[in-house]
Amino acid sequence: MSKPIIEVHGISKKFTIGKSRSGDLRNSMTKLFSFSGQKKQDIWALQDINFQLNAGEILGIIGPNGSGKSTLLKILSRITEPTSGHAIMRGKISSLLEVGTGFHPELSGRENIFLNGSILGLQRKDIVANFDEIVDFSGVRKFIDTPVKHYSSGMYVRLAFSVAAYLNPEILLVDEVLSVGDMAFREKSIEKMKQVAKSGKTILFVSHDLETIESMCNKGILIQNGKIESTGKMKTVIRDYTSKTNKSHNEIDSISIKNGFDISAFTINEQENKNQQLIQSGDKMVLAFNYTNSGNHKNLTFRLEIKNRQAFTLFVCNNFLTGNILSESGKTGEAICTIDKTPLNTGNYLISLTVLSNNVVVFQNNKTCIFEVTRGGFYSTGFMPSNEKLFLVDHHWTLK
Amino acid sequence: MPETLIKRTRGLHIRKTISELIEYRELLWMLAWRDFRIKYAQTFLGLIWAVIEPLLMALLLSLVFNKVASASTYGIEPILFGMVGMVSWNYFSNVVSEGNTSLILAQNMIKKIYFPRIIIPLSKTIAALPDLIVTLVFTLVLILFYQPEISANAWMTILFLGLTILAAASLGLWFSALNIRFRDFKHIVPFLIRIGLFITPIGYSTISIDSAYKWLFYLNPMTGIIEGFRWALFGLEFSWPYFYISISVLFFLFVGGFLFFNQMQKNMADII
Numbered sequence: 001m002s003k004p005i006i007e008v009h010g011i012s013k014k015f016t017i018g019k020s021r022s023g024d025l026r027n028s029m030t031k032l033f034s035f036s037g038q039k040k041q042d043i044w045a046l047q048d049i050n051f052q053l054n055a056g057e058i059l060g061i062i063g064p065n066g067s068g069k070s071t072l073l074k075i076l077s078r079i080t081e082p083t084s085g086h087a088i089m090r091g092k093i094s095s096l097l098e099v100g101t102g103f104h105p106e107l108s109g110r111e112n113i114f115l116n117g118s119i120l121g122l123q124r125k126d127i128v129a130n131f132d133e134i135v136d137f138s139g140v141r142k143f144i145d146t147p148v149k150h151y152s153s154g155m156y157v158r159l160a161f162s163v164a165a166y167l168n169p170e171i172l173l174v175d176e177v178l179s180v181g182d183m184a185f186r187e188k189s190i191e192k193m194k195q196v197a198k199s200g201k202t203i204l205f206v207s208h209d210l211e212t213i214e215s216m217c218n219k220g221i222l223i224q225n226g227k228i229e230s231t232g233k234m235k236t237v238i239r240d241y242t243s244k245t246n247k248s249h250n251e252i253d254s255i256s257i258k259n260g261f262d263i264s265a266f267t268i269n270e271q272e273n274k275n276q277q278l279i280q281s282g283d284k285m286v287l288a289f290n291y292t293n294s295g296n297h298k299n300l301t302f303r304l305e306i307k308n309r310q311a312f313t314l315f316v317c318n319n320f321l322t323g324n325i326l327s328e329s330g331k332t333g334e335a336i337c338t339i340d341k342t343p344l345n346t347g348n349y350l351i352s353l354t355v356l357s358n359n360v361v362v363f364q365n366n367k368t369c370i371f372e373v374t375r376g377g378f379y380s381t382g383f384m385p386s387n388e389k390l391f392l393v394d395h396h397w398t399l400k
Numbered sequence: 401m402p403e404t405l406i407k408r409t410r411g412l413h414i415r416k417t418i419s420e421l422i423e424y425r426e427l428l429w430m431l432a433w434r435d436f437r438i439k440y441a442q443t444f445l446g447l448i449w450a451v452i453e454p455l456l457m458a459l460l461l462s463l464v465f466n467k468v469a470s471a472s473t474y475g476i477e478p479i480l481f482g483m484v485g486m487v488s489w490n491y492f493s494n495v496v497s498e499g500n501t502s503l504i505l506a507q508n509m510i511k512k513i514y515f516p517r518i519i520i521p522l523s524k525t526i527a528a529l530p531d532l533i534v535t536l537v538f539t540l541v542l543i544l545f546y547q548p549e550i551s552a553n554a555w556m557t558i559l560f561l562g563l564t565i566l567a568a569a570s571l572g573l574w575f576s577a578l579n580i581r582f583r584d585f586k587h588i589v590p591f592l593i594r595i596g597l598f599i600t601p602i603g604y605s606t607i608s609i610d611s612a613y614k615w616l617f618y619l620n621p622m623t624g625i626i627e628g629f630r631w632a633l634f635g636l637e638f639s640w641p642y643f644y645i646s647i648s649v650l651f652f653l654f655v656g657g658f659l660f661f662n663q664m665q666k667n668m669a670d671i672i
Contacts, residue, residue, distance in 0.1 A: 011406075015670070078406060078514040080669045086407035093404060098512045104434060106441045111434075118430040119513060147441075 010085035060217030091170025100160030105149035138162035260295015280376025297357035432526035450531035458482035461603030485602035499572025551635030573657035
């Protein structure tokens with residue numbers, strides 16, 4: 001068996017705060033001659049990070065801001081040294097922590113391609129060989145001999161990313177750079193990255209964009225407070241991460257009204273929903289809840305509101321609307337709502353449940369459950385619009 | 401397959417720095433080319449500026465030292481005498497002042513990508529070479545015009561030009577690295593360069609200076625280099641023992657600058 005491409009053994013990084021290390025002479029002089037000294041405080045940005053990656057594996061690193069993800073990437077790209085531990089990288093490394101590093105506004109697009117390329121570690125002959133492709137990918141051929149200071153910010157970013165797209169390393173370290181440019185270019189650059197991933201490169205990928213990271217990576221690491229909190233399949237790691245953040249921020253079950261009516265269980269697709277449930281876009285979604293009607297309420301109307309993260313109601317499921325008269329029987333029962341084809345785009349959603357009897361609210365729970373929609377086969381092509389489009393709608397096209 | 405080991409570096413790791421410098425030589429040229437391009441971008445006179453500044457300075461210095469202070473130029477036309485001194489000094493002061501702020505101005509790059517940091521101050525020595533060549537050509541024109549007597553050792557000017565580049569690189573390394581911790585040097589260095597213009601024998605010569613404190617002048621490596629340059633070109637009097645003082649100082653500046661920079665480059669991205 002061949003050796004892993006990346007081996008990380010016990011990498012830790014300490015920063016000392018409360019002591020300015022770059023500053024002025026007077027500061028150092030006073031420190032030199034005073035015995036009191038400022039209080040120094042050590043901050044461990046990373047503690048004992050261990051993992052291995054084999055050839056062709058794509059690792060996604062996620063975690064909240066300031067958790068140490070970027071520091072890890074900086075250590076692996078040799079920008080800064082670890083305080084202890086070591087890592088072995090087998091292969092040519094390229095790191096992409098920013099697009100357009102070293103771009104100079106006075107230079108033309110053409111000149112910046114060569115300059116930025118050599119900063120990224122490309123050989124001149126490689127740039128010459130790929131020059132036309134780079135320019136075509138960026139779509140700024142018309143302005144290639146214009147100084148980039150006259151470019152729009154979109155053109156600038158497109159050109160900068162295009163140079164990076166033609167790096168040809170065995171190991172690629174990427175930080176948040178896919179979130180640049182307009183929507184169309186973003187999709188294009190994500191596609192490009194996926195191509196690179198398919199070609200057998202080993203990639204480390206840091207991002208906040210969970211959707212992209214999930215679609216690209218097969219292995220994941222969750223870093224919190226400088227430590228690895230979860231590792232394994234990307235999907236599982238993302239679920240760990242979202243359930244953790246949801247637990248702390250979104251207490252489920254905030255019942256505001258309970259009047260002789262209660263819900264004992266709520267399931268989505270026959271699964272108890274306590275934390276977060278994954279549903280694929282376009283899949284059948286069965287929302288069911290067991291109730292006890294101790295107040296013997298008549299003429300029940302069930303209303304499920306589906307809200308997005310910003311608590312904006314997207315749509316409502318109401319048996320009054322559909323004309324499904326539910327003739328209640330006895331003190332307990334199960335109400336089931338079926339959505340044949342989930343029309344939601346990827347993201348997190350919230351369900352609130354209201355039960356009315358003769359137009360009087362007898363039960364209301366504003367946070368009945370949270371679920372997450374992931375990429376799925378809503379359209380038989382498997383394509384999805386970008387995730388700020390809220391809904392997916394069945395439709396078809398013809399030419400006449 | 402290249403294998404990279406990432407760990408905290410201890411010791412001097414001089415060999416690593418040198419082998420990386422060779423590996424990244426293309427970047428060294430690209431950065432130098434960028435600086436050169438930008439310096440004359442959107443200027444009307446372009447490279448002619450490389451002559452105007454040293455020429456005016458040479459005129460001014462020969463006016464001050466030769467006409468006002470009546471320092472001897474030993475039979476050489478004062479303007480030519482001053483210009484020969486300015487060739488080295490102009491290059492030296494350009495590289496040192498550009499090198500001084502080079503790392504600070506490149507801090508975004510330093511924080512975002514890895515490359516041997518030493519490339520940044522070193523690229524300034526290359527970026528200023530076209531200017532040096534232009535001033536040399538102009539000096540040659542002056543020589544052809546005034547027809548002074550040329551020494552048989554004229555080929556040795558190459559040696560002194562080489563020493564000029566070495567001196568500029570050494571101080572560039574020192575000041576750029578010092579700036580990482582002490583931004584004071586941003587203010588100190590321009591001041592030092594202005595002083596250097598007077599304590600370096602550009603418009604005058606150290607030949608007639610009292611030997612009691614002549615050695616003080618030679619603590620400045622540029623003194624030995626410029627006097628040597630004029631010795632090689634015109635065969636003016638030149639005392640080798642004094643020159644060795646300059647060379648020793650230069651040697652320590654170079655070795656010290658290289659080691660100091662090496663030490664500072666380890667965690668440059670964290671403290672810049």
